[in-house]
Amino acid sequence: MTSEAPAPRRRGRPPRAQAEAGPGARERILEAARAEFAQRGYDKTSVRGIAKAADVDAALVHHYFGTKDEVFEAAVEMTLEPVQLVPLILGAEDDIDGVGERLARYFIGVWENPATRAQLLAVFRSALTHEAAAKVLRAFVLRRVLERVAADLKVPDARLRAELAASQMVGIAVLRYVIKVEPLASADPEEIVRMVAPTLQRYLTA
Template identity: 55%
Template structure:
């Protein structure tokens, strides 16, 4: 029998090999600088096989994070109605995810990010490119301001997630979602569309 050489064909381990290579690449080089071809090379497979399993680079990134939802499916709920009250919609969607069974994955990711720099880079890249970039673009925010505004939103929501779901500060931890929407949304709205009093000059 002739032994085959070259790239591995599809097998039960191929998908996990691709995901492992993708996580490493996205953490090291970021989403924008990572290509399907580079991931395929690292995994020892043909790029066509990566597309076969995952379709696009965006879908591969979502799969590599092992999150139980696709951020793109949540965007219509945030973007509906334009920039007005986008802060409230954003917080409402955020809490809806974290208060659902999917929130367990968020807690695990947050704890991993705190403990491991590699995980922190991966999660930061995921949130920046798959969530916040899409939100700011969908709301028509000036690209020159979008990065700073998105970073400020991330800082607020990361703090909320840490306090409510990991440290479990009371009464924050058990407060009804709409109570938190009313409290936090004005700050998120200001970060998204409001006057930041010269902060944007340092973006």
């Protein structure tokens, strides 16, 4: 009597024991990824290192997220929460005049929050030094957030407007939080919102 051959394993999927590596395995991996990217930057972070920090097999990281770029994108998404962000920026249908202020207030607010600032610093520093990280950030901020906002506002040249708004916000982030140029670095957040909001409003709706 011959024994039955083992069932073939699905390509790209880890063994069942790995896939069931305890409750919240995906969340543990994502938190570990955020910490690794924040501490080591994009170049020095590896899938193996993320797996070790999360106490799982590296195959499980690939199972949930795929490549390192995809883990990085998931970490960005976890920090910025685009599902909540886009409706928040758009506001009510009859309140498009406040879109610039809402965008500026959210952007400055998420940077001023210590819980998210370290993650954003890691994202921006990685994007400044590594093209793969920059590509992820560009695609995420533009395609997932600002292009959707501009498209929903039904204005001409929506993509160009989104890129102009992104250039304004990224410039502020780099100067204020990454290289800390004064007096911008120590300016009151409310003053920044007040001065930047009209520019964002013009880019997106004028």
